[in-house]
Amino acid sequence: MPIDPTRPYDDDNIFARILRDEIPSKRVYEDEWAIAFxxxxxxxxxxxxxxxxxxxxxxxxxAAKANDEEIGGFIRAVANVAREHDLVQPGYRLLANVGHDGGQEVPHLHVHLFGGQRLGPMIAR
Known part of the structure; x- marks a missing residue:
């Protein structure tokens, strides 16, 4: 079910539990700012x-609450994951859903990184 992005952070969301290693994930990247799986x-x-x-x-x-160091570190982490998976050429897609109409299902910021194939149109009509 899509979520309200203005609600308070839920410490029991699935990504918070993954960060605490309560739920296993197939991690491919980790640094002080982010993890990727x-x-x-x-x-x-x-x-x-x-x-x-x-x-x-x-x-x-x-964007409203993180400090500049967190923002820069997170954006660099996303780029590092793409480079480490050889996606820069031929290309990849990033997607961050926000709120109900955006289709966000987990109340923890997450960026989807898609690649390894030619991707179709951004939004099917």
Missing amino acids: HDINPQARLHILVIPRGKYVSWDDF
Whole structure:
């Protein structure tokens, strides 16, 4: 069920539990700002989720509350994951869902990184 990105952070959301190692994940990247792991329901040949270590509900929450160091570290982490998976050329897609209409289902900021194949149109009409 899509979530309200303005609600308070929920410490029991699945990504918070993954960060605490309460739920296993197939991690592919980790640094002081973020972790990245394979999506359990991949929508492309390569589908990795990148999440910040901080408690942010959505991209909007992160942009409003994170400090510059956290923002820079997270964005660099996303780029590092793409480079480490040789996606820069031929290309990849990033997606961050925000709120109900955006289809956000987990109340922790996460960026989907898709690649490993030619991707179709951004939004099917």
